[in-house]
Amino acid sequence: MPLPGAQAGQEIFCISGGLGLTDSIVMEPLGGLKRTCYCGQVRPSHMGTRITLMGWVQRRRDHGGLIFIDLRDREGVVQLVFSPDAPAVHAKAHDIRSEYVLAVTGDVRMRPDGTQNTGLATGLVEVAVTELKLLNDSAPLPFMLEDDTDVSEMTRLKYRYLDLRRPSLQNKLVLRHKVAMSTRNYLSENGFLEIETPVLTKSTPEGARDFLVPSRLNPGAFYALPQSPQIFKQILMIGGFDRYFQVVRCFRDEDLRADRQPEFTQIDAEMSFVEAEDVITVMEGLIRRLFKDGIGLELKTPFPRLTYKEAVGRFGLDNPDVRFGLELVDLTETVRNCGFKVFDDTVAKGWPVKAVCAKGCAEFSRKDLDDLTAVAVSYGAKGLAWVKLTAEGWQSPIAKFLSDDVKAAITKALNAATGDLILFAADKPSVANTVLGRVRLNIGNRMGLIPKHGFNFVWVTEFPMLDYDETEKRYVAVHHPFTAPMDEDLARLDTDPLTVRAKAYDLVLNGSEIGGGSIRIHRSDVQSKVFGKLGISEDEARLRFGFLLDALSFGTPPHGGIAFGLDRVMAIMTGSESIRDVIAFPKTQKAADVMSEAPSTVDQKQLDEISIRVVKKKAE
RNA sequence: GGGGCCGUAGUUAAGUCGGUUAUAACGCUGGCCUGUCAAGCCAGAGGGCGCGGGUUCGAGUCCCGUCGGCCCCGCCA
Numbered sequence: 001m002p003l004p005g006a007q008a009g010q011e012i013f014c015i016s017g018g019l020g021l022t023d024s025i026v027m028e029p030l031g032g033l034k035r036t037c038y039c040g041q042v043r044p045s046h047m048g049t050r051i052t053l054m055g056w057v058q059r060r061r062d063h064g065g066l067i068f069i070d071l072r073d074r075e076g077v078v079q080l081v082f083s084p085d086a087p088a089v090h091a092k093a094h095d096i097r098s099e100y101v102l103a104v105t106g107d108v109r110m111r112p113d114g115t116q117n118t119g120l121a122t123g124l125v126e127v128a129v130t131e132l133k134l135l136n137d138s139a140p141l142p143f144m145l146e147d148d149t150d151v152s153e154m155t156r157l158k159y160r161y162l163d164l165r166r167p168s169l170q171n172k173l174v175l176r177h178k179v180a181m182s183t184r185n186y187l188s189e190n191g192f193l194e195i196e197t198p199v200l201t202k203s204t205p206e207g208a209r210d211f212l213v214p215s216r217l218n219p220g221a222f223y224a225l226p227q228s229p230q231i232f233k234q235i236l237m238i239g240g241f242d243r244y245f246q247v248v249r250c251f252r253d254e255d256l257r258a259d260r261q262p263e264f265t266q267i268d269a270e271m272s273f274v275e276a277e278d279v280i281t282v283m284e285g286l287i288r289r290l291f292k293d294g295i296g297l298e299l300k301t302p303f304p305r306l307t308y309k310e311a312v313g314r315f316g317l318d319n320p321d322v323r324f325g326l327e328l329v330d331l332t333e334t335v336r337n338c339g340f341k342v343f344d345d346t347v348a349k350g351w352p353v354k355a356v357c358a359k360g361c362a363e364f365s366r367k368d369l370d371d372l373t374a375v376a377v378s379y380g381a382k383g384l385a386w387v388k389l390t391a392e393g394w395q396s397p398i399a400k401f402l403s404d405d406v407k408a409a410i411t412k413a414l415n416a417a418t419g420d421l422i423l424f425a426a427d428k429p430s431v432a433n434t435v436l437g438r439v440r441l442n443i444g445n446r447m448g449l450i451p452k453h454g455f456n457f458v459w460v461t462e463f464p465m466l467d468y469d470e471t472e473k474r475y476v477a478v479h480h481p482f483t484a485p486m487d488e489d490l491a492r493l494d495t496d497p498l499t500v501r502a503k504a505y506d507l508v509l510n511g512s513e514i515g516g517g518s519i520r521i522h523r524s525d526v527q528s529k530v531f532g533k534l535g536i537s538e539d540e541a542r543l544r545f546g547f548l549l550d551a552l553s554f555g556t557p558p559h560g561g562i563a564f565g566l567d568r569v570m571a572i573m574t575g576s577e578s579i580r581d582v583i584a585f586p587k588t589q590k591a592a593d594v595m596s597e598a599p600s601t602v603d604q605k606q607l608d609e610i611s612i613r614v615v616k617k618k619a620e
Numbered sequence: 621g622g623g624g625c626c627g628u629a630g631u632u633a634a635g636u637c638g639g640u641u642a643u644a645a646c647g648c649u650g651g652c653c654u655g656u657c658a659a660g661c662c663a664g665a666g667g668g669c670g671c672g673g674g675u676u677c678g679a680g681u682c683c684c685g686u687c688g689g690c691c692c693c694g695c696c697a
Contacts, residue, residue, distance in 0.1 A: 059657075059658085059659095061655095061656050061657065061659050061660095062653085062656095062659090063653060063654055063655075063656065063659080063660090064652065064653035064654070065653070065654030065655095066654040066655060066656075067654095067656095068655080068656055068657065068659085070657070077657095079656085079657070081655085081656095083654080084654075097648095098647090111655085112655070114655085115655050115656075115657090117656095117657060119657085120657080123657090126655095140630070140647080140648055140649095141630075141631090141647080141648095142630055142631070143630075143631050143632090143647085144631070144646075144647065146658085149631090149632095150631085150632060150633095151631060151632075152626095152627090152631085152632085152689075152690090153689070153690070154627095154688075154689050154690090155630095155631075157689095207696080207697085208695080208696050208697085209695085209696085227696095227697095228697090252696060252697090253696095254695055254696040255694085255695060255696075257691085257692080257696085258690090258691070258692095260696070374624095378623080378692070378693060379693080380693090478697090479697075480697080506697080513697070515697095516697055563697090565697085578690095588688085588689070588690090589689075589690070589691090590688080590689085592688095594688090594689090
């Protein structure tokens with residue numbers, strides 16, 4: 001069959017046990033030849049020695065006389081030189097093309113003065129080739145394998161094996177390996193045991209949609225792929241293992257984002273006989289170690305902390321980006337009874353009026369303000385009130401509704417000055433905070449307030465335990481149903497459940513949540529009660545979590561843990577826009593693998609075996 | 621479920637108000653060339669515009685549908 005990328009008129013056919021491409025060049029077996037070092041590792045210290053390299057042709061520069069070939073392997077690139085003085089290898093080199101696979105033996109020598117390449121780690125030396133074996137040829141490439149490629153991501157994913165040869169992607173995966181190794185080393189040194197948990201597990205009602213796996217031996221019954229090993233790691237604590245960890249794949253059948261894939265990797269850990277502080281301390285050590293071993297960076301610990309209330313109050317979001325200011329200010333009291341109907345109505349409902357003061361942004365154009373309004377609306381705001389503080393005073397659609405006293409009070413509360421832009425949100429707390437939080441990020445990006453380099457960690461603690469789901473008309477767990485309430489709030493679980501804080505903590509890096517965990521409920525009576533609050537009946541609880549409730553009744557130690565999203569950590573550590581760049585074989589937004597073309601239909605025979613019938617969706 | 625952006629040679633893009641034979645760069649093929657490293661110079665091949673309808677004398681250009689990619693809301697911790 002024609003290979004991908006082959007062009008009409010130059011079709012290349014892949015014949016089993018294939019012969020050479022052309023008459024003049026023949027593929028050869030390895031024939032016992034051994035590599036002596038990686039291409040990227042050749043240095044002046046090798047001068048005068050004869051080495052053997054194996055790799056791919058990055059580029060050929062044929063001067064008719066001299067031929068230069070850049071040979072690449074995973075460690076880097078080195079320049080090979082073919083001189084007409086050695087006619088046999090020189091002739092072979094003439095027919096070499098990009099991405100041919102070569103084995104070469106040659107002598108390392110210093111490059112002549114004036115021809116050194118300082119942009120290359122191997123740029124002081126070159127290899128004068130004495131023997132060349134063509135191990136394989138290559139069809140013409142669908143795209144150029146260069147780091148600064150602007151090839152569409154779809155093409156890159158279709159030919160992922162080529163994309164993976166690019167040094168930038170290779171380096172990211174090498175770094176990912178280092179971080180995974182450091183995780184294992186650090187946690188092992190600290191008494192954690194790596195224990196595997198099942199991939200075929202029981203579906204649970206809470207949380208994300210499960211990926212289901214039909215059971216052939218039990219027709220009509222299904223396993224679920226784990227959303228996380230949560231229950232199993234708790235069971236391991238009950239089983240007496242005390243400290244557990246795993247670098248583990250998790251599955252959630254939800255829509256994708258730049259930082260979300262349907263299968264992703266967690267660094268998952270759990271400890272017994274600990275409180276939140278103990279988990280946080282050990283995990284700060286882990287993060288320190290990962291950044292030290294990974295990119296040689298010494299992080300300062302302990303990381304700063306914010307309570308959930310502070311985070312949302314000051315930054316609008318529970319994953320605050322604390323790399324810049326532009327904090328939210330609560331103006332509820334400042335505008336109480338101010339006479340502006342929108343504000344008065346909001347305050348009357350017990351909702352907040354909040355604002356951010358964007359320093360020096362009074363120059364924003366109509367379009368800038370429209371963009372910000374669109375951001376606000378997309379997060380549920382009805383609009384976005386703004387004020388430009390100009391030399392002439394308030395320039396604003398709402399200026400006429402506010403007295404000079406109120407204007408002065410607002411300006412003072414925000415510490416605003418001429419040249420500033422004020423943006424308001426008046427809504428229920430969740431909307432007001434989210435909207436201003438997102439507007440804040442937008443302005444931060446727009447104005448270049450966010451430092452490009454650096455890693456800014458913050459723990460967010462004291463999350464609320466429960467949230468009320470308006471569509472389902474019931475309480476839902478903010479973290480998960482096994483999270484313990486704070487001891488001093490426990491009593492309010494019956495009287496005022498939304499005010500109960502959980503022993504939960506998230507680690508936020510540069511405004512991204514990279515990990516989260518909690519101290520778990522270790523008493524079956526408390527767990528039963530929480531299930532009750534979540535609207536899970538006793539029958540349902542027994543059906544879905546009976547084994548956990550049973551286990552909790554047999555001497556469960558206090559325990560808690562955390563899970564980090566390895567993909568997100570790696571994306572931020574490597575400065576990648578998307579976690580797809582730190583995953584060897586990622587999926588598209590439709591959860592497809594465009595290289596292997598998964599998912600796919602299967603034979604009727606396979607369906608029959610597992611008692612599955614496919615129902616075509618009716619066209620509406 | 622919803623909103624936005626995007627599909628034109630192998631790749632990345634240009635293509636005006638619908639109008640002759642759809643441009644360019646890189647890559648590819650052939651030739652020349654002994655110090656290049658995005659090598660250089662000369663010549664050449666290569667697409668009918670994601671797919672399917674429609675409007676029109678005439679459709680990359682307009683309309684409808686559909687498939688796919690990216691970002692986001694919902695969803696998800």
